[in-house]
Amino acid sequence: xxxxxxxxxxxxxxxxxxxxGERLIKxxxxxxxxxxxxxxxxxxxxxxxxxxxxxxxxxEACTNEGMGAIFFGDRNEDVVTNGKETVKFSEMIEKxxxxxxxEEFGTHPRVLYLxxxxxxxxxxxx
Amino acid sequence: xLPLQKTGxxxxxxxAALAAIVGWGLYAYSTxxxxxxxxxxxxxxxxxxxxxxNFVFFIxxxxxxxxxxxxxxxxxxxxxxxxxxxxxxxxxxxxxxGALFPxxxxxxxxxxxxxxxxxxxxxxxxxxxxSISTYLTGSMIYLYLPLIPDIAHYRDxxxxxxxxxKRLYRILSLGWKGTEEQKKNLERGISVMAIxxxxxxxxxHTVVSWIFGMTLRVGWRSSIFGPYFVVGAIFTGIASIIxxxxxxxKIYHLESYITYQHFKNLGLLLLVLDIAYIYFTINEYLTALxxxxxxxxxxxxALIFGPxxxxxxFFAVGGLIIPxxxxxxxxxxxxxxxxxxxxxxxxxxxFKRYVIVIPTMANPxxxxxxxQYAPTWVEWSITxxxxxxxxxxxxxxxxxxxxxxxxxxxxxxxxxxxAVGKGHKGGNA
Numbered sequence: 001x002x003x004x005x006x007x008x009x010x011x012x013x014x015x016x017x018x019x020x021g022e023r024l025i026k027x028x029x030x031x032x033x034x035x036x037x038x039x040x041x042x043x044x045x046x047x048x049x050x051x052x053x054x055x056x057x058x059x060e061a062c063t064n065e066g067m068g069a070i071f072f073g074d075r076n077e078d079v080v081t082n083g084k085e086t087v088k089f090s091e092m093i094e095k096x097x098x099x100x101x102x103e104e105f106g107t108h109p110r111v112l113y114l115x116x117x118x119x120x121x122x123x124x125x126x
Numbered sequence: 127x128l129p130l131q132k133t134g135x136x137x138x139x140x141x142a143a144l145a146a147i148v149g150w151g152l153y154a155y156s157t158x159x160x161x162x163x164x165x166x167x168x169x170x171x172x173x174x175x176x177x178x179x180n181f182v183f184f185i186x187x188x189x190x191x192x193x194x195x196x197x198x199x200x201x202x203x204x205x206x207x208x209x210x211x212x213x214x215x216x217x218x219x220x221x222x223x224g225a226l227f228p229x230x231x232x233x234x235x236x237x238x239x240x241x242x243x244x245x246x247x248x249x250x251x252x253x254x255x256x257s258i259s260t261y262l263t264g265s266m267i268y269l270y271l272p273l274i275p276d277i278a279h280y281r282d283x284x285x286x287x288x289x290x291x292k293r294l295y296r297i298l299s300l301g302w303k304g305t306e307e308q309k310k311n312l313e314r315g316i317s318v319m320a321i322x323x324x325x326x327x328x329x330x331h332t333v334v335s336w337i338f339g340m341t342l343r344v345g346w347r348s349s350i351f352g353p354y355f356v357v358g359a360i361f362t363g364i365a366s367i368i369x370x371x372x373x374x375x376k377i378y379h380l381e382s383y384i385t386y387q388h389f390k391n392l393g394l395l396l397l398v399l400d401i402a403y404i405y406f407t408i409n410e411y412l413t414a415l416x417x418x419x420x421x422x423x424x425x426x427x428a429l430i431f432g433p434x435x436x437x438x439x440f441f442a443v444g445g446l447i448i449p450x451x452x453x454x455x456x457x458x459x460x461x462x463x464x465x466x467x468x469x470x471x472x473x474x475x476x477f478k479r480y481v482i483v484i485p486t487m488a489n490p491x492x493x494x495x496x497x498q499y500a501p502t503w504v505e506w507s508i509t510x511x512x513x514x515x516x517x518x519x520x521x522x523x524x525x526x527x528x529x530x531x532x533x534x535x536x537x538x539x540x541x542x543x544x545a546v547g548k549g550h551k552g553g554n555a
Contacts, residue, residue, distance in 0.1 A: 001173040005342040005491050011173060011233065014164035037162040038233025101492060105342055 001040060005102055006109065009042045045072065055083055075110070130280060130525065131287070137525075144518040151511020154504045155230065163233055165504045171497025172487040176505045177231040179479040180512060182355070183362070184224025185258070185334050186475065190363030191217030192265045193327045194395075196320040205391055207538040208383040211531045212374065213367050214269040219519040220366075221262045223512050228254070230508060250337045257326075257333045264326050268319045270298075271312060275533040278302035294526070331359045338482065344421045345414075345486035354406040361399040362475045365468035368392050370520070372465045374529050383530050386461060393464040396471070397453040404446050425489045428496075434485045437477045445474020 001009050016035035025033050031048045032041045046056035054060070059070045063083040073080030073089055080089045092098065098112040158165045168175045191213035198206035228251075229235050245252040278299040284291065302308060335355035338346040348354070368389065375384045414422045429438045449467035452458045488497035501509075523529075 001170075002337075002343075002487070003341045007171060007491055007494070010170050012162070013169065014162040040233075102342075107342075 005105055005107065009040050011040050012037050055081070059083060069114075130284065130291075130528065133525065137521075141518065141521060144514045144521070147514035148511045148518060151508045151514070154507035154511070158230075158504050158508075159235075163231075165502060167500045167502045167505060169497070169499070171490070171494075172484060172499035174231070174483050174487055175499055176480065176501045176509055177227045178483050179476065180509055181224055181227035181231075182334060182479045182482070183476050184220045184227070184512070184516070185331060186355075186359035186362045186479075187366045187472075188217045188220035188224060188261075188265070188363070189327055189331060189356075189359035190220070190366045191215065192261075192268055192323045193360055194364060194367065196268070196323045196327075199316070199320045200324070204538055205388060207534045208380070208530045209367065209371060209388055209392075210534065211269075211272065211527075212370050212529055213363075214265065214272075215520065215523055215529070216363070216366055216370060217265045218262070218269050219516055219523070221258065221265060222519070223516045225258050225262065226512070250333070250340050253333045254337060257330045261326050261330045264319065264323050268316075268323050271316050271319060272531055272534060273298075273527060274300060274302050274312065275304065276528060276531060278304070279532055280528075291526075328356055331356045338486075343486050343491070344489060345425050345482075348410060350406060350409055354403075354410060357399060357402045357406055358475060358478070361396070361403050362472055364392055364396045364399060365471040365475075368396065368464055368468040369472070372461060374524065378524070378529065380530060383535060389461050389464050390459065393453050393459060393467070396464075396468065397450060400446060400450045400453070400471070404450070407442070407446070421489075425485060428485055428489070429481060434481055437481050441474045441478040441481060444470050445478060 001011060012035055015037040018034055022034050025031075027034065031044070032039070033048065035041070046054075046058075049056060055063075056072055059072045060083060062068060062070045068082040068084050071080035071082045071087070071089075071092070075089065078089045080087060080092070092114075093112060096114045098114050100109050100112050102109075166175060166177075195206065195210035195213040198210065229238060232238065241252065241255060245255065247253075277295050281292070281295040281299050284295070332352035332355065335351040339348060339351035341347060371384050371388065371392070374380060411426065415426055428434055449471050452463050452467040484499055488499060490496060
């Protein structure tokens with residue numbers, strides 16, 4: 001918690017709410033499910049959904065809301081998707097000037113950010 | 127040895143009051159165990175609070191002892207004799223209390239053993255575990271060795287005493303008879319431990335500082351954190367000895383053993399450490415201030431003018447400047463003055479630890495705004511219980527063992543007929 005320079009970890013300060021579905025899942029060391037009080041968690045890109053061939057919940061929700069701003073994929077395959085369009089990862093990062101937070105720390109985070117593209121800038125000015 | 131033989135009503139009242147506070151703290155901890163750490167003021171951004179400040183504070187006090195008494199022994203400072211026992215006891219007790227805090231701070235204390243079984247050596251928490259347990263073991267041995275001849279003395283001289291005392295003293299005195307060979311072995315053991323314990327003590331507080339220094343956080347990632355913490359620890363350690371000396375001197379009437387000279391010597395030592403700590407503090411903050419990167423200034427302005435300024439300036443003025451003046455001016459360098467200075471140092475340095483831990487945690491690392499933190503009644507209760515527990519341990523210790531080392535004082539008196547301690551009257555202590 002204290003060491004992460006991105007505040008990416010979170011802690012179950014009290015007994016977290018449990019969904020009925022979650023109660024049916026058997027505990028596996030692979031996923032932080034069911035959630036437990038007194039433990040640290042971190043986003044693992046919904047590994048349980050990915051293993052079923054689905055996109056992480058945040059990506060799916062974002063695309064369903066018509067924004068499609070979050071892309072997810074496999075770096076080794078160099079492919080990312082937001083559920084609607086599938087693009088070449090390295091090309092998109094290059095073209096849209098993708099960046100990471102605190103590059104100088106050398107922590108090589110796997111989350112990159114895309115600045116607002118020309119279309120967005122145009123909209124803002126108008 | 128009077129405190130070992132006679133116990134007044136006040137003693138029981140005092141112990142009962144302390145035990146009540148400890149009990150209240152245990153109750154607070156039980157609610158924390160039941161409802162999770164949500165009962166504290168800590169949240170995701172500020173995930174270290176007063177528990178970690180208390181941890182650093184108590185580990186700091188623990189340097190009183192061992193380090194001071196070891197250095198005075200190694201350098202053969204003769205005036206040390208009546209105060210070493212007290213110093214060594216502070217170390218063991220402060221460590222026992224301080225080491226509890228990281229455990230109290232755990233969300234799942236029952237998984238503590240995993241740290242031993244699966245802990246990885248590349249984690250500073252594991253370094254902490256290793257160094258603190260080494261230090262605790264070492265300082266217990268270091269407290270115990272010089273106790274052996276005294277325990278044998280109680281065994282032989284305490285006549286009308288309870289069965290448990292007789293048994294305890296018989297077992298713990300390890301058949302000490304005071305033969306030449308036993309004396310030689312004991313002296314050798316004490317000398318070896320005195321030398322070993324110095325690097326161990328230094329390493330412990332260095333490692334404690336590294337749980338901060340090894341992170342990438344503004345306000346923590348400082349290469350002087352190790353020595354800064356060690357100096358701070360010795361500083362509060364000496365202040366604690368002075369307070370303990372004054373308390374025991376008054377309660378147990380030890381005026382003939384602990385004299386103004388002891389207060390003066392330790393007071394001057396306190397002044398030296400105060401100045402060293404001021405030097406480190408200037409180093410720490412001036413470099414950050416002069417570099418003036420955005421993130422450093424963000425934190426510093428919160429410390430100097432912002433929400434933490436009261437804590438910070440109380441530390442700087444009340445903990446460093448005022449005590450230095452009190453000790454430096456001969457008119458205020460009385461026992462009373464030194465005790466006031468020492469209490470100020472301890473309170474202010476607790477705030478210093480608070481100011482090290484919390485603002486850096488609250489300082490946002492991403493553009494997300496400051497974290498919020500205010501300790502809850504659970505945290506305050508546990509903090510109060512830890513202080514009460516520390517005093518309680520000390521009080522009980524002083525009832526089972528003499529707080530002034532009988533044989534060391536009498537040995538010093540034999541060496542120098544005019545020495546401070548009237549050693550042969552040890553039976554009155």
